[in-house]
Amino acid sequence: MKILVCISKTPDTTAKIAFTDNNTKFADAGVQWIINPYDEWYALVRAIELKEADASTSIHLATVGGADAEPIIRKALALGGDEAIRINVDPSDSYQVAAQIAEVAKQGNYDLVLTGKETIDFNNGSVGGMLAEFLDMPYVAQATSLQLAGTTATVKREIEGGEETVEVALPLVVSCQKGMAEARIPNMRGIMAARTKPLKVVEASGNETLTNVAEFGLPPAKAGVKLVSPDNVDELIRLLHEEARVI
Amino acid sequence: MNVLVFIDHVDGHIKKASLEAASYGAQLAQKAGGTAEAIALGNLTEDLATLGKYGIQKVHQVKNDALNTIDAQVYTKVIEQAVQQTGAKVVVFSNNSTGKLVAPRLSVRLKAGLVAGAVALPDTTNGFVVRKNVFSGKAFANVSINTDIKIISLNVNAFTISATGGTAEVVPFNATVDAPKVKVIDTTKASGKVSLTEADIVVSAGRGLKGPENWKMVEDLADSLGAALACSRPVADAHWRPHNEHVGQTGVAIAPNLYIAIGISGAIQHLAGVNRSKVIVVVNKDPEAPFFKAADYGIVGDAFEVVPKMLEAVKKVKASS
Ligand SMILES: Cc1cc2nc3c(=O)[nH]c(=O)nc-3n(C[C@H](O)[C@H](O)[C@H](O)COP(=O)(O)OP(=O)(O)OC[C@H]3O[C@@H](n4cnc5c(N)ncnc54)[C@H](O)[C@@H]3O)c2cc1C
Numbered sequence: 001m002k003i004l005v006c007i008s009k010t011p012d013t014t015a016k017i018a019f020t021d022n023n024t025k026f027a028d029a030g031v032q033w034i035i036n037p038y039d040e041w042y043a044l045v046r047a048i049e050l051k052e053a054d055a056s057t058s059i060h061l062a063t064v065g066g067a068d069a070e071p072i073i074r075k076a077l078a079l080g081g082d083e084a085i086r087i088n089v090d091p092s093d094s095y096q097v098a099a100q101i102a103e104v105a106k107q108g109n110y111d112l113v114l115t116g117k118e119t120i121d122f123n124n125g126s127v128g129g130m131l132a133e134f135l136d137m138p139y140v141a142q143a144t145s146l147q148l149a150g151t152t153a154t155v156k157r158e159i160e161g162g163e164e165t166v167e168v169a170l171p172l173v174v175s176c177q178k179g180m181a182e183a184r185i186p187n188m189r190g191i192m193a194a195r196t197k198p199l200k201v202v203e204a205s206g207n208e209t210l211t212n213v214a215e216f217g218l219p220p221a222k223a224g225v226k227l228v229s230p231d232n233v234d235e236l237i238r239l240l241h242e243e244a245r246v247i
Numbered sequence: 248m249n250v251l252v253f254i255d256h257v258d259g260h261i262k263k264a265s266l267e268a269a270s271y272g273a274q275l276a277q278k279a280g281g282t283a284e285a286i287a288l289g290n291l292t293e294d295l296a297t298l299g300k301y302g303i304q305k306v307h308q309v310k311n312d313a314l315n316t317i318d319a320q321v322y323t324k325v326i327e328q329a330v331q332q333t334g335a336k337v338v339v340f341s342n343n344s345t346g347k348l349v350a351p352r353l354s355v356r357l358k359a360g361l362v363a364g365a366v367a368l369p370d371t372t373n374g375f376v377v378r379k380n381v382f383s384g385k386a387f388a389n390v391s392i393n394t395d396i397k398i399i400s401l402n403v404n405a406f407t408i409s410a411t412g413g414t415a416e417v418v419p420f421n422a423t424v425d426a427p428k429v430k431v432i433d434t435t436k437a438s439g440k441v442s443l444t445e446a447d448i449v450v451s452a453g454r455g456l457k458g459p460e461n462w463k464m465v466e467d468l469a470d471s472l473g474a475a476l477a478c479s480r481p482v483a484d485a486h487w488r489p490h491n492e493h494v495g496q497t498g499v500a501i502a503p504n505l506y507i508a509i510g511i512s513g514a515i516q517h518l519a520g521v522n523r524s525k526v527i528v529v530v531n532k533d534p535e536a537p538f539f540k541a542a543d544y545g546i547v548g549d550a551f552e553v554v555p556k557m558l559e560a561v562k563k564v565k566a567s568s
Contacts, residue, residue: 129351
């Protein structure tokens with residue numbers, strides 16, 4: 001069984017969000033970078049669990065990004081990936097990222113391609129579906145559980161107000177979210193091993209994008225909180241009813 | 248510029264999120280000088296002509312048992328045929344569970360740029376620029392779509408449904424439909440009665456509640472408001488509440504009209520998933536809790552005293568209105 005896990009580099013969840021160059025670029029000075037939490041905690045850890053259950057499984061990691069993405073991909077190797085592929089181009093839209101990973105995925109003949117449900121910077125949640133279309137594979141999004149029996153996958157996915165369980169034959173693309181696995185921390189042995197694991201760099205094949213960010217901005221600041229005394233809870237509900245008109 | 252809106256449904260009924268998408272698509276068509284049509288796949292019991300109320304002129308319906316399963320591959324090919332036949336230049340989805348499956352695939356299939364998670368009508372004065380939230384709601388981006396056909400998936404609760412009047416013409420659409428590869432074997436409804444992402448009101452509680460046994464008062468408050476329940480991440484991690492209630496940057500992102508946060512500190516990762524709520528109410532015994540900075544209304548007090556009083560007050564207001 002061969003699994004490909006897509007790894008994206010995102011600013012740390014506590015990063016201060018600001019923009020430069022006339023609000024066209026994310027201000028990355030002093031920002032800590034992490035593996036996108038959905039990619040790490042759910043997609044990658046589930047792949048590692050599948051490998052633990054079947055030692056013949058190999059886990060490849062793919063990332064689209066410059067050399068600055070290497071510490072991130074090394075950390076993913078330390079967690080338990082077997083080898084990594086970096087596609088050497090700056091990511092600029094979901095279509096471009098999916099197209100690049102699709103090229104790598106076609107050559108690798110993977111049984112299972114896992115992504116996070118979205119990245120926490122652009123929140124598009126599109127790469128998995130786009131990749132599935134490029135690869136002509138079925139796609140299950142927002143999966144909370146993934147079980148394999150031979151070449152059949154049983155996947156739970158979130159739907160409005162509930163969950164749906166589906167059965168589908170491999171090969172398959174799945175985007176992963178909470179429920180899939182419990183987050184892990186890399187251990188010393190993993191970190192040492194990661195240093196010698198292969199990290200292949202390939203050049204981009206074409207570089208087409210369909211969208212571009214014209215401008216970033218910050219939401220308007222809140223006016224400030226209106227405090228109500230705990231002895232006067234009726235007043236709070238009255239305000240919500242008559243002033244805010246939300247009850 | 249003709250617009251095609253994808254209509255999603257559950258138990259035979261059009262989802263509220265699709266009415267938002269229909270209103271959005273109709274206003275876009277009006278603005279861009281075109282017609283708004285819709286496509287609905289599978290079996291619906293609801294009368295599709297009612298979509299006319301939201302500004303949809305024509306609904307293309309494909310009744311085919313194969314479409315009762317939402318298989319993204321099958322759906323994508325059918326919608327592709329509808330785009331070709333109607334000559335639509337913009338396709339609108341809701342950014343809900345179905346939209347997230349299908350819109351990205353359609354984007355590749357049609358080589359049409361996609362903005363996922365749009366929050367406003369496009370600005371067409373200089374190209375075609377759509378606003379969306381980024382950095383989990385901590386910022387927004389104006390994204391320009393550079394292709395002839397454009398796809399927008401609209402965030403749930405981001406656009407007001409506007410009903411005017413009118414009836415849509417419902418026409419059968421003859422499409423080639425593949426056999427689904429995805430087989431649905433079970434569907435379960437979450438414990439809550441209201442879907443979290445679609446709810447107008449969300450009542451949420453955090454570690455300040457001390458344990459799962461104290462959720463009854465939160466549930467009662469939610470019930471009295473017809474609200475969905477949510478929780479902070481440590482609450483879900485400790486299995487006090489199911490993981491599908493975890494809201495925030497790494498949980499579910501929501502944008503209700505009213506978000507009531509009880510015993511939640513308001514850490515940056517929590518705020519990131521809830522800061523698009525229109526009105527935020529915070530109950531916390533710590534006056535320094537960061538959540539008060541993001542709140543519209545607040546009570547500095549003990550949840551165990553305040554929440555039962557809130558329930559009584561809500562009942563009074565409901566009884567008198
Ligand atoms: C990478 C990453 C991602 C994360 N993603 C998320 C996410 O998506 N969602 C999320 O929620 N968190 C997330 N977190 C965790 C987040 O940082 C906080 O730890 C979490 O939100 C805190 O939850 P809490 O407010 O319930 O608990 P606490 O931090 O323990 O706060 C409890 C609050 O309750 C108050 N309180 C206590 N007793 C009472 C009482 N009797 N009455 C009233 N108030 C009381 C306290 O004053 C305190 O403010 C993430 C963290 C990381 C590192």
